[in-house]
Amino acid sequence: MRTLIKTTAILVCAINILFSQTTDSAVLYQEALNTINADKASKIYDKIIQSNNKSDYYWLSILKKAEINYAIGSYISASSLFKEFNMEAPKYLISDDSKDLFFKSLTAAGKMDSLKVYQKKLNSSAFSKEAKTIAKKNKVWFLQFGAYSKKESADILKQSLIEDGLADIQVSQVMNRGKMIYYVRSNNFKSSTLVEKQANKLKKKDIDFIISGY
Numbered sequence: 145m146r147t148l149i150k151t152t153a154i155l156v157c158a159i160n161i162l163f164s165q166t167t168d169s170a171v172l173y174q175e176a177l178n179t180i181n182a183d184k185a186s187k188i189y190d191k192i193i194q195s196n197n198k199s200d201y202y203w204l205s206i207l208k209k210a211e212i213n214y215a216i217g218s219y220i221s222a223s224s225l226f227k228e229f230n231m232e233a234p235k236y237l238i239s240d241d242s243k244d245l246f247f248k249s250l251t252a253a254g255k256m257d258s259l260k261v262y263q264k265k266l267n268s269s270a271f272s273k274e275a276k277t278i279a280k281k282n283k284v285w286f287l288q289f290g291a292y293s294k295k296e297s298a299d300i301l302k303q304s305l306i307e308d309g310l311a312d313i314q315v316s317q318v319m320n321r322g323k324m325i326y327y328v329r330s331n332n333f334k335s336s337t338l339v340e341k342q343a344n345k346l347k348k349k350d351i352d353f354i355i356s357g358y
Contacts, residue, residue: 169201170291171325176208177290177352186212200354203233207242214249223249223258230266236336236355241347243267285339287330287346287353289313298326308349 169192176188189205189212196202210225226246230238243266250259289305292298298315305313305328312331317324333339339355346353 169195169197169199169205170288170327171293173201173205174290174292176205182212182216200234200237200356203229203237204354206233207237210249211245214245214252219249219252223253223255227262230262285333285336286356287339287343288356289328289330289351289353291328292326293323295324295326298328301328305351308351310346310351 172188172192176185176192179185179188186209189209192201192205193209206225207229210222210229213219213222213225223246226242226249230243230246246266247259247263250256250262290298290301292301295315295317302313302315310330314329314331316327316329318327330342333342343353343355
């Protein structure tokens with residue numbers, strides 16, 4: 145009985161730690177997105193990456209850092225980060241845009257042999273099938289636009305999204321280690337197909353978001 149209680153306590157503690165890391169990463173990620181200075185933003189992404197919690201924000205920070213490196217001409221570094229993202233991140237985070245940037249960075253770095261190899265891997269039917277299989281595991285999907293430590297900031301983003309023509313935007317609050325975090329999210333979608341359809345519309349408006357599900 146004591147062993148069971150001890151094991152349960154350890155499991156609960158581990159879940160709480162993971163949740164805390166994810167919540168902190170969400171706030172840091174939003175801070176990086178709002179940072180105009182590329183060097184400062186890159187350092188914030190580094191902080192999230194160093195947490196190594198493998199959350200969506202961890203992977204998206206790798207992608208954003210890769211984009212910054214690509215923009216400043218560090219093609220070898222960018223291609224390495226794009227490779228890590230496209231080959232190891234959850235498949236629902238990977239898009240045609242992230243793969244295209246990976247291929248472009250390889251070309252710019254002069255890695256033509258690697259380009260052929262990864263074009264074949266990432267465009268294979270097996271890779272696409274794996275992505276669809278993972279997507280089916282989640283039963284509820286939503287778009288997340290930001291995470292803030294102040295409700296006023298979350299409300300400002302919500303109002304901005306509404307003015308951009310988005311409907312059904314909500315602010316969800318979660319208590320974490322005595323601190324309230326406010327998430328700006330869409331209402332839930334019943335399938336990955338529906339959330340991806342909405343995501344494709346938002347990409348045309350240049351709105352930052354991530355797709356999440358459970």
